[in-house]
Amino acid sequence: MTTQQLFEQIQKKNSFLCIGLDVDLNKIPKHLLETEDPIFEFNKAIIDATHDLCVSYKPNTAFYEAYGIKGWQSLQKTINYINEKYPEIFTIADAKRGDIGNTSTMYAKAFFDDLQFDSVTVAPYMGKDSVEPFLAFENKHTILLALTSNEGAFDFQTKNVDDRELYKQVLETSKSWKNSDNLMYVVGATKAEYFTEIRKIVPTSFLLVPGVGAQGGSLAEVCKYGLAENVGLLINSSRGIIYASNGTDFVEKARVEAKKLQSEMSEILSK
Amino acid sequence: MTTQQLFEQIQKKNSFLCIGLDVDLNKIPKHLLETEDPIFEFNKAIIDATHDLCVSYKPNTAFYEAYGIKGWQSLQKTINYINEKYPEIFTIADAKRGDIGNTSTMYAKAFFDDLQFDSVTVAPYMGKDSVEPFLAFENKHTILLALTSNEGAFDFQTKNVDDRELYKQVLETSKSWKNSDNLMYVVGATKAEYFTEIRKIVPTSFLLVPGVGAQGGSLAEVCKYGLAENVGLLINSSRGIIYASNGTDFVEKARVEAKKLQSEMSEILSK
Numbered sequence: 001m002t003t004q005q006l007f008e009q010i011q012k013k014n015s016f017l018c019i020g021l022d023v024d025l026n027k028i029p030k031h032l033l034e035t036e037d038p039i040f041e042f043n044k045a046i047i048d049a050t051h052d053l054c055v056s057y058k059p060n061t062a063f064y065e066a067y068g069i070k071g072w073q074s075l076q077k078t079i080n081y082i083n084e085k086y087p088e089i090f091t092i093a094d095a096k097r098g099d100i101g102n103t104s105t106m107y108a109k110a111f112f113d114d115l116q117f118d119s120v121t122v123a124p125y126m127g128k129d130s131v132e133p134f135l136a137f138e139n140k141h142t143i144l145l146a147l148t149s150n151e152g153a154f155d156f157q158t159k160n161v162d163d164r165e166l167y168k169q170v171l172e173t174s175k176s177w178k179n180s181d182n183l184m185y186v187v188g189a190t191k192a193e194y195f196t197e198i199r200k201i202v203p204t205s206f207l208l209v210p211g212v213g214a215q216g217g218s219l220a221e222v223c224k225y226g227l228a229e230n231v232g233l234l235i236n237s238s239r240g241i242i243y244a245s246n247g248t249d250f251v252e253k254a255r256v257e258a259k260k261l262q263s264e265m266s267e268i269l270s271k
Numbered sequence: 272m273t274t275q276q277l278f279e280q281i282q283k284k285n286s287f288l289c290i291g292l293d294v295d296l297n298k299i300p301k302h303l304l305e306t307e308d309p310i311f312e313f314n315k316a317i318i319d320a321t322h323d324l325c326v327s328y329k330p331n332t333a334f335y336e337a338y339g340i341k342g343w344q345s346l347q348k349t350i351n352y353i354n355e356k357y358p359e360i361f362t363i364a365d366a367k368r369g370d371i372g373n374t375s376t377m378y379a380k381a382f383f384d385d386l387q388f389d390s391v392t393v394a395p396y397m398g399k400d401s402v403e404p405f406l407a408f409e410n411k412h413t414i415l416l417a418l419t420s421n422e423g424a425f426d427f428q429t430k431n432v433d434d435r436e437l438y439k440q441v442l443e444t445s446k447s448w449k450n451s452d453n454l455m456y457v458v459g460a461t462k463a464e465y466f467t468e469i470r471k472i473v474p475t476s477f478l479l480v481p482g483v484g485a486q487g488g489s490l491a492e493v494c495k496y497g498l499a500e501n502v503g504l505l506i507n508s509s510r511g512i513i514y515a516s517n518g519t520d521f522v523e524k525a526r527v528e529a530k531k532l533q534s535e536m537s538e539i540l541s542k
Contacts, residue, residue, distance in 0.1 A: 022374070062370055062377035068385045072343045096370055098394065099333055100421040103293070106333035114339045123369065123394045125416055127423020145396055150371040152398020155444055156437065161430045166437070173426055 001118045002139055003206060006090050007230050009055045014266035016231050017258065018056035018092065018208065020238025021046070021078065022063045027243050029250050039067070039074035042250075044081055046242055049251045051086045053262040056234055058092040058208075079115050090234075091118045092208065096145065098123040104133035112140045119143055121186060121208070124170045128177050135179035141206075142183055146170055146198070149188025149211030171201045184208060187226070189217025189235070195225030204228045212261075213240035219261065223268050231269070237261060272389045273410055274477060277361050278501050280326045285537035287502050288529065289327035289363065289479065291509025292317070292349065293334045298514050300521050310338070310345035315352055317513055320522040322357045324533040327505055329363035329479075350386050361505075362389045363479065367416065369394040375404035383411045390414055392457060392479070395441045399448050406450035412477075413454055417441055417469070420459025420482030442472045455479060458497070460488025460506070466496035475499045483532075484511035490532065494539050502540070508532060 010016050023039045032038040047057065059078055064071035082089050097107040097120065104122075111120040112134075119141035122131055134142040147157055147167040157167040164172075174183055187198055189211035198207070207226060211217035212235050219235060226233055237257075245253035281287050294310045303309045318328065330349055335342035353360050368378040368391065375393075382391040383405075390412035393402055405413040418428055418438040428438040435443075445454055458469055460482035469478070478497060482488035483506050490506060497504055508528075516524035 024377075060370070060374055060377075062368070062374045062381065065381035066377040066385065068381070069340060069343050069347060071381075072340050076340060094370075096394070097333070097367065099331070099365075099367055100419065100423075103331055103333045106295075106331075106337040110333065110336035110339070110342075114337065123367070123396050125394050125396045125427060126419050126421060127426030127428070129421050129423040131423075148371065148397050150397060150400050152371075152400040152402075155398030156396060156432070156440065157398070159432045159437075159440070161427070161432050161437065166427065166432065169427065169430070 001090055003141075003230070006055065006206070009088050009090070010231050013052065013055055013262075014269055015053055015055055015262045016233050016235055016265055017054040017261050018058050018234045018236040019046070019050055019054050019241055019258065020094070020210070020236050021057055021059040021242065022238045023242070024063060025067070027246060029246050029248060031248060037074055037077065039064070039071065040077045040081075043074070043078045045251050046254050047082060047086070049255045050241070050258040051089065053255070053258040056090040056092060057082055058094050058236055060094040076115060079117060083116055092143065093117040093120040096121050096123050098126050098130045100126065101129045101133055104130050108134045108137055112137045119184065121145065124174070131174070132178050135177060135182045137182070140182065143208050144170065144174055144183055144185050146185040147187050147191055147194060149190045149215050149217065153188065153191070168197065168201060171198065175202070186210065189219075189222045190215055192218060192221035192225055195222060199226065199228065204230055204232055206232050206234060208234045208236060210236045213237045219264055220268070227268070235261070235265070272361055274412075274501070277326065277477070280359050280361070281502050284323065284326055284533075285540055286324055286326055286533045287504050287506055287536055288325040288532050289329050289505045289507040290317070290321055290325045290512055290529065291365070291481070291507050292328055292330040292513065293509045294513070295334060296338070298517060300517050300519060302519060308345055308348065310335070310342065311348045314345070314349045316522050317525055318353060318357070320526045321512070321529045322360065324526070324529040327361040327363060328353055329365050329507055331365040347386060350388060354387055363414065364388040364391045367392050367394050369397050369401045371397065372400045372404055375401050379405045379408055383408045390455065392416065395445070402445070403449050406448060406453045408453070411453065414479050415441065415445055415454055415456050417456040418458050418462055418465060420461045420486050420488065424459065424462070439468065439472060442469065446473070457481065460490075460493045461486055463489060463492035463496055466493060470497065470499065475501055475503055477503050477505060479505045479507060481507045484508050490535055491539070498539070506532070506536070
């Protein structure tokens with residue numbers, strides 16, 4: 001998918017919502033545990049109930065790997081389901097991978113070729129030759145960690161490297177990498193005031209923004225500082241939507257929560 | 272496995288060799304491609320031929336994920352085979368994971384509980400709360416990326432953060448994390464002269480050292496600067512051993528290459 005197609009979908013749905021499919025068997029409705037593949041059944045129900053309100057789904061691979069081969073099968077079925085039934089959706093493998101060159105190519109193959117995701121999140125610590133193998137895939141997107149939403153972001157990311165914070169150094173340096181047009185960035189909503197500075201470095205890049213809702217970030221604040229001409233934001237919500245209820249009404253409740261965010265987004269876009 | 276048990280194995284085998292199982296279907300002997308699970312058959316043969324010469328095996332997860340569910344099955348069979356047949360071996364999942372707290376716990380479960388690896392490699396970019404969930408597992412080890420062996424290491428890792436290079440900041444900061452006794456570090460052999468400085472910060476921590484052989488690092492140089500009282504080194508070789516031949520003699524040739532490194536190590540240890 002191209003970023004232009006993503007932008008068109010945003011305009012059509014009046015939404016830049018991404019729903020995180022971080023599925024924990026301990027948190028999903030009990031009645032699903034009797035099915036053959038509870039994780040996939042849960043995802044399928046959530047997707048069917050929310051696909052018109054969001055533009056993206058983001059399974060976090062950790063939640064699938066924790067269940068071994070069975071989990072990997074659930075992930076495969078989930079991405080296949082989205083790609084077949086809702087091909088307009090922008091899919092993100094939240095995998096936070098990254099390794100030396102030839103190994104990164106194998107990860108890129110895993111997520112872009114084998115699983116057919118549109119994008120994958122990647123960690124920047126190993127530098128240029130660990131990220132460029134992902135960037136080589138046409139119409140696929142590499143979402144680089146810049147400033148994350150957790151407390152540990154202050155351990156290294158906000159420390160000064162030469163004359164600026166590490167996360168700014170990451171943003172700036174990555175722009176010089178080959179096929180950098182395929183880059184997007186993770187920037188946590190819990191640090192909304194940082195968006196002004198970030199937009200000076202990457203004015204129109206798409207930013208994947210976790211941390212709205214459960215982690216305390218504000219949608220309005222993020223948009224105030226982070227919205228670009230092409231919108232340029234994908235706001236992620238996981239737990240706030242998918243675990244809105246753990247009863248038999250989980251689908252309806254998830255839709256209510258997704259609709260709240262979409263309405264807020266629609267209002268912001270209309271201004 | 273405890274580090275004491277790892278040390279005892281090193282003394283017994285006169286080896287601190289780790290063999291990287293980075294298995295690419297395009298590089299293994301053609302006759303194996305006719306078997307049901309070529310990756311596992313290849314690993315099994317390599318392991319049977321080298322287990323007495325090394326103390327550790329390190330599958331890189333990228334090479335398994337690239338083949339989807341089938342690849343994940345090969346990984347599972349490989350780790351099960353090692354754990355059952357050679358339980359003295361220290362196993363490393365070279366996965367370079369790391370995410371926010373609850374998600375890192377899921378990765379830790381995937382590698383420590385489900386797959387039963389002794390250790391996993393983790394990226395430091397997201398800081399303390401992304402690493403501590405791994406450290407919480409008893410007698411399991413978290414191998415934090417410090418200074419990697421690739422060119423991109425110079426993009427951020429060697430840049431000055433406040434008064435010292437980022438990788439030194441990572442080493443120093445990580446020592447304050449809860450259960451930091453369970454930490455080991457990745458330090459590339461291509462930068463042997465850095466080991467002196469690194470040993471000032473982590474005098475006895477085990478260092479996993481990629482980059483000997485194919486990537487140009489020297490075993491003698493690394494040992495000169497990096498050897499600790501408890502040895503404290505795991506020297507990894509992947510391609511140099513496992514792809515020593517792609518004919519029917521691949522097992523014998525792999526053993527010859529592993530033996531060369533083990534003999535060199537034995538000589539170093541005897542001094």
